[in-house]
Amino acid sequence: MTRLMPRLSLSALAPVAAVAALMSAAAAQPVAAQGMQMSDDERAAFRAEIRSYLLENPDVIFEAVAEFERRNAAAQADMDITLVEINADEIFHDGHSWVGGNPDGDLTLVEFMDYRCSFCARAYPHVMDFVQNDGNVRLVIKEFPILGPQSEVMSRFAIAVQHLGEPAQxxxxxxxxxxxxxxxxxxxxxxxxxxxxxDPEAVLAEMRADSVTQVLVTNRELAQRLQISGTPTFVLGTGERGEMLRGFLPADEMRGRAADMRG
Structure with missing residues (x-):
């Protein structure tokens, strides 16, 4: 996924956090609840025992990291479902985004994308494979240029073509x-x-129009509410509820998600 701003991964930070949490627990004097206080020597010995245990059993750290990431992913998934429900109308039926695939499909795939995003380019054939071979998926494209001026110019051109031309164009x-x-x-x-x-002149004029600017502003505001910071980001749902798919997914995985959603 191409992100608006680079950031460290949780997997890179979690081992440090796990060790820090254990050392903080050592410093918190676990026997204080019983009215006892550790001396400086006892506290140092306790910390040494923790360090020794972790060095002898490093797998414990990675088990803790795995559990942390599992809980974090579950919490994020629950939050995403809520965010989709709250913003369903604007996600699935905003009235200004291009709609392709089967307009009457039982599922809708919404993509927030940027034309300069290499992961969006990688995802494109998989998206089309999934939509075309399924035959019952409605596709919505949301122009979300986050990678600089060139991205915005390309999105403005695409939206201008949509406004002045036909859906196929x-x-x-x-x-x-x-x-x-x-x-x-x-x-x-x-x-x-x-x-x-x-008409090239009409298209260039439309690219600068307030109507195109408003589409981009509306899409960015929606992305902020959905906590979307990178592209591609997908929402797969029924039009009233759904799940967010953050990042590139191959067509087979999209088909699996669709099958699960259809029950």
């Missing part, structure tokens, strides 16, 4: 931009608009 341009190499310039926009049969 947006679908075509979405597929072309996701694999775009090099800079995307005004000349690029003119050439692509002309290839689509659209």
């Amino acid at each position: 947006y679908e075509e341009i979405h597929g072309r931009l996701i694999g775009w190499e090099g800079d995307f310039t005004e000349t690029s926009a003119r050439l692509l608009a002309d290839e689509l049969g659209l």
Whole structure:
């Protein structure tokens, strides 16, 4: 997943946190509850015993890390379900995002994506494989440019095409931009608009329009409420409830998630 800002992984920090927690417990004088106080020598000896035990049994640390990450993932999944329920209308039926796949599908796959995101490009064929082979999935694309000015220019172009053209033209341009190499310039926009049969000047003007800006602002605000900081991020659901899938998923895993959701 491409993130808005880099951050250390929990797996990198958790071993340190586990040891720190144990040492803090040692410093907390566990016998104080019984009205006893450790002397400095007793406290030092107790800490030495903990250190010795961890050195002799390092697997304990990784067991604690695994349990920590399991609990954290479960808590995040529960929170994601709640966030989806609260924001379901804007996620699944915002009225401005492009809708593809089967418009009457029993499940909807929503993707927050950025055209400069390498993981989005990697995910693209898997998304299309899943949607096309399932045949009963509605696909919603939310333009979410977070990787700089080029990302925003490309999203503005795609939204302008959506506003001025037909759904099939947006679908075509979405597929072309996701694999775009090099800079995307005004000349690029003119050439692509002309290839689509659209007026290049009208497209360039629409790219600067308030209506396009509002789409991007609305998508960013929704992403903030959903605690989305990276792309791609997916929401798979029924239109009223669903689960968030943070990061790239292969088509087979998407099919598995869909099967579970359908029961």
